[in-house]
Amino acid sequence: MRHALNVAIGPVSFRVGSAWRSPVAALAGLYRDYPAPADEVCDFTVRLEPEKPWRRWLRPSVAIHGDYMLPDAAPLSLAHGLLAAEMGMNLQMALGQKRFLLLHAATVERGGRAVILTGESGAGKSTLAALLGERGWRLMGDEFALLDCESGMLHPFPRAISLKNGSIEVMRKVAGEGRLGPVLEGTPKGTIRHLKPRPEAIARMTEPARPALILFPRFGADRAMRPVGAAEVFVRLTQASTNYVALASRGFDSLSGLVATCPAMAIDYPDADTAISLVEALFRELPQ
Amino acid sequence: MAGPIYAADGPGAIRAVPLDGLVALFHRPSGMTHIVAPPAPQILEALQEGPADARTLLARIAAVYEIGEGSAEAIEARLAELEEAGLVRRA
Amino acid sequence: MSRLLARILADPSACRGLEAAQWTALVTAARAESLLGSLAFRLEGEPGLPAKVVQILEAARWDSEQARTQALWEAEMARRALAGTGAPVILLKGTAIVAAGLDAGRGRSIGDLDILVPHERLDDVQRSLLEAGWEWVKEDSYDDLYYRRWMHELPPLIHRTRDRMIDVHHTILPPTARPRPDAAALIAASVALESGLRTLSPEDMVVHSAAHLFADGDLAGGLRNLWDIDRMLREFAARDPGFWPRLAERARLHQLRPTVARALRLARALYATPVDPALAGRPRLSDRFFEARLLARNGWGQPTRRALRFAFYLRSHWMRMPPLMLARHLWTKATR
Numbered sequence: 001m002r003h004a005l006n007v008a009i010g011p012v013s014f015r016v017g018s019a020w021r022s023p024v025a026a027l028a029g030l031y032r033d034y035p036a037p038a039d040e041v042c043d044f045t046v047r048l049e050p051e052k053p054w055r056r057w058l059r060p061s062v063a064i065h066g067d068y069m070l071p072d073a074a075p076l077s078l079a080h081g082l083l084a085a086e087m088g089m090n091l092q093m094a095l096g097q098k099r100f101l102l103l104h105a106a107t108v109e110r111g112g113r114a115v116i117l118t119g120e121s122g123a124g125k126s127t128l129a130a131l132l133g134e135r136g137w138r139l140m141g142d143e144f145a146l147l148d149c150e151s152g153m154l155h156p157f158p159r160a161i162s163l164k165n166g167s168i169e170v171m172r173k174v175a176g177e178g179r180l181g182p183v184l185e186g187t188p189k190g191t192i193r194h195l196k197p198r199p200e201a202i203a204r205m206t207e208p209a210r211p212a213l214i215l216f217p218r219f220g221a222d223r224a225m226r227p228v229g230a231a232e233v234f235v236r237l238t239q240a241s242t243n244y245v246a247l248a249s250r251g252f253d254s255l256s257g258l259v260a261t262c263p264a265m266a267i268d269y270p271d272a273d274t275a276i277s278l279v280e281a282l283f284r285e286l287p288q
Numbered sequence: 289m290a291g292p293i294y295a296a297d298g299p300g301a302i303r304a305v306p307l308d309g310l311v312a313l314f315h316r317p318s319g320m321t322h323i324v325a326p327p328a329p330q331i332l333e334a335l336q337e338g339p340a341d342a343r344t345l346l347a348r349i350a351a352v353y354e355i356g357e358g359s360a361e362a363i364e365a366r367l368a369e370l371e372e373a374g375l376v377r378r379a
Numbered sequence: 380m381s382r383l384l385a386r387i388l389a390d391p392s393a394c395r396g397l398e399a400a401q402w403t404a405l406v407t408a409a410r411a412e413s414l415l416g417s418l419a420f421r422l423e424g425e426p427g428l429p430a431k432v433v434q435i436l437e438a439a440r441w442d443s444e445q446a447r448t449q450a451l452w453e454a455e456m457a458r459r460a461l462a463g464t465g466a467p468v469i470l471l472k473g474t475a476i477v478a479a480g481l482d483a484g485r486g487r488s489i490g491d492l493d494i495l496v497p498h499e500r501l502d503d504v505q506r507s508l509l510e511a512g513w514e515w516v517k518e519d520s521y522d523d524l525y526y527r528r529w530m531h532e533l534p535p536l537i538h539r540t541r542d543r544m545i546d547v548h549h550t551i552l553p554p555t556a557r558p559r560p561d562a563a564a565l566i567a568a569s570v571a572l573e574s575g576l577r578t579l580s581p582e583d584m585v586v587h588s589a590a591h592l593f594a595d596g597d598l599a600g601g602l603r604n605l606w607d608i609d610r611m612l613r614e615f616a617a618r619d620p621g622f623w624p625r626l627a628e629r630a631r632l633h634q635l636r637p638t639v640a641r642a643l644r645l646a647r648a649l650y651a652t653p654v655d656p657a658l659a660g661r662p663r664l665s666d667r668f669f670e671a672r673l674l675a676r677n678g679w680g681q682p683t684r685r686a687l688r689f690a691f692y693l694r695s696h697w698m699r700m701p702p703l704m705l706a707r708h709l710w711t712k713a714t715r
Binding site for chain 3: 001013015017040041042043045047049065066067068098099246247248250
Binding site: 316318319320372374377378 | 445448449451452455456459512540
């Protein structure tokens with residue numbers, strides 16, 4: 001592969017190869033401040049390749065290949081090459097991660113204890129986590145929570161956060177233009193820009209935390225909260241995990257352990273400030 | 289009329305974790321996880337004494353637990369589900 | 380990179396001194412060839428591995444354990460579904476290898492469940508599987524006719540809740556292919572497992588593996604298939620010196636002697652497998668093309684040698700069907 005870059009995010013490293021220069025250059029820009037895995041062996045390999053040889057130059061079409069692939073995935077245009085790289089890395093995690101139990105959740109940490117924010121895609125977890133990250137919480141991740149099956153600790157995966165449409169302006173005001181990646185227009189989900197986590201979150205990306213609270217956030221309703229029963233939490237977390245089945249008894253033991261020890265609440269909120277105050281209040285009420 | 293006789297795997301085959309009224313089961317031979325409600329966990333427990341049909345299982349369970357109306361039907365229905373899931377088999 | 384992969388599988392100590400970038404490439408090539416699990420078991424306990432490599436290989440071993448559990452479970456569920464038919468159910472390929480506890484099964488990646496049943500029991504088997512929750516994968520009637528007339532298996536079935544596929548074979552090569560293995564003899568020589576399921580006899584397992592590698596495909600996944608053969612030959616020959624003459628006899632019976640001979644030569648070339656020289660025969664010029672095709676993978680996991688691959692792709696179709704039939708089949712598919 002003509003162009004290549006190694007990227008480490010938390011405990012996972014990726015070798016990203018590309019037939020074109022621009023996706024790798026964009027990725028390098030976004031992950032410039034991350035500790036480089038320089039001399040290390042990489043966990044996964046991503047390849048951005050033309051679907052057919054002539055698509056390298058003619059209406060360049062970026063197919064997402066690598067160690068793990070989806071057979072019928074549609075290729076992306078070269079303008080969205082950075083997205084292709086991100087999707088490639090996500091795919092390796094979703095299909096190939098077998099060491100950590102993956103939960104589809106955002107995680108924030110304070111004082112060594114982590115709050116897991118889990119729920120459907122598009123429910124605004126990423127933006128909520130990003131905002132918490134600007135309000136004194138350490139952002140551990142916005143998409144994947146990594147549960148260590150042996151220790152029960154959560155490991156950070158603080159990738160650059162994919163912000164869509166309205167959220168971009170919200171975060172630009174709070175975090176500043178300097179922490180945003182290039183503008184990607186015309187994607188199937190609208191306009192996208194990536195937000196780099198705060199320098200401290202990046203610097204502490206190898207520091208795990210003990211899970212303390214599980215939240216199911218729901219945007220768009222009046223302020224409310226209710227406890228969620230353990231069985232419901234267990235089922236919802238397995239549904240939100242891409243590798244639960246593959247992890248067999250390790251997955252079962254670590255997930256049932258998490259559910260048994262961590263209180264869980266569903267929270268509803270009409271706006272971000274209310275959400276943040278709910279998270280703060282519930283965290284404060286946790287036994288020390 | 290005696291129904292089919294069912295058997296379950298031995299004691300080491302299942303890891304069970306109670307989760308607020310339900311039970312999460314990890315079934316080692318299949319690598320699969322199931323969430324089950326009573327009387328399913330009781331049926332699996334009762335089958336540890338040996339293969340049995342629905343009527344015998346009802347008696348075994350009744351010896352230990354309070355059972356209510358419709359228990360016989362519930363046990364037959366759960367047995368069919370447990371068989372489909374592979375947690376019990378025809379002996 | 381595939382050549383290095385094969386060398387390390389054959390001799391784990393060959394990995395000493397590899398640099399980080401080479402390890403990354405080796406892992407990627409192994410994944411592309413479905414050999415990471417096998418590599419992980421071969422390198423278990425090997426001293427001096429980088430910490431990250433130890434992590435990757437450990438996770439690969441866990442993963443293959445779960446794959447093994449799921450494959451054996453699928454076999455067990457098929458056994459339960461088919462118990463009433465009284466038909467002999469013979470496991471094939473990956474599931475058979477792990478069910479028999481063979482060395483080749485350590486770290487083996489396993490795909491669908493493949494079973495062999497007598498041709499005359501196909502209807503009973505089909506009916507029992509459908510009753511027990513399996514469904515047809517494709518609804519298309521042309522494919523159905525094609526399958527039933529020309530292929531060596533039922534159209535694919537998938538279980539409705541477990542989402543796993545089962546391929547029911549009545550012989551091991553398409554009836555239209557030139558070598559005509561003796562299905563009845565395969566079944567007659569099959570070996571019972573404790574569960575009541577069966578596997579082919581050791582010699583027939585090797586013959587089938589060679590047939591599958593060379594006579595029923597374009598050699599995709601061939602490096603793994605050949606690794607199976609290496610492991611089986613070593614294990615079976617060590618058990619019993621009578622293995623080699625029996626293997627020669629079965630290969631001859633199933634009209635697959637040249638295929639088995641080629642498998643032996645290639646295993647020896649790539650994995651240094653000790654083979655019976657009489658059965659292996661003299662090297663052929665074409666061996667080099669097969670070897671190149673098997674190794675056509677680089678350290679990025681990309682397939683290489685495009686023209687060679689295409690040649691083998693054509694060969695696989697030609698071997699399955701006489702040319703006229705192939706033309707008609709491709710025409711029908713193209714004009715649908």
